[in-house]
Amino acid sequence: MDTENLLNLYEEVSDDLKFHGISGTRMKIMISLNEEGKKTKNLREELGLASSTILHGINELERQNLVFRKEDKYLLSQTGQIIAPKLIDMITTLGVIKKYESLWLNHEIRDIPHDLIMQIGNLSNSMLIEAESTNILKPHREFIEYLSKSKNIRALSPICHKDFVESMKTMSGEDVNIELILTQSIIDKVAKSMDLELISIAMKMVGNKKQKVWVLKEDPTLAFTAADSFLSLSLFSERGVIDPTKMLISTDNDSIAWGNTLFEHYVKKAEKFKLKSILKEFIQPKR
8 A cells, every 4th residue: 555545544434533542441351351351350360450441441342343242241343353353463462563663773674574563462472582791602502502403494595604604503403404595605615615614514404304405596684494483583783794693482383383484485585505516616617
């Protein structure tokens, strides 16, 4: 929708926005009823509000045709069922922005697809691990700890960190399902350095049916891992380098699902890794 139409729509619904934004009581009632119909007693116990306050809010919601009474329970109307999830999504989105504000501010988010930005509330049950003056490697070390306990790993890495390589080295020989997207610049760096250890790891992974490697031509401004038990997300700073001082980690199923969707987005843009792309650096041209 273009800006002109959106502004016209705003004028049409401005009173409704004010209605939902002014009263915390009404919003709390709709959030509670989004789960199931409830009696006044249940609402009072759950919301910690007086019956008179709840009934006043319900009366206002009934006048807007958002709530109705059936026998001794209050339920959301059809329009209430449409609006309540949107209110919840707005709350979770604002919560994620406020709680992890230092991760978003002054960091690149352009390479997170629009549809996943719209689902950013799925990251609400996360932890922001930040470096400390006495423990600057705290985010990375916690990530490696989570990684070492995982059996199914899907990751995109635009960087090549020694600890990450060591973890891949260990797991490439184990019964671990690994799906790894590397950037072309990382592949080129490995090839030019002729790092035999890294090439050995690549050969092991390519030869293991449980492990897959893709190459991404572009250089995204994020790094993430969606494993069976956790999600990690790191962003590049506006200066164009990965910020090692902050990492979002979550063990919540909604967050992990968000990460898997992000992985699917990038794997569609990548190509299967071919070992010859590295080995050709070792082949000397005939004179």
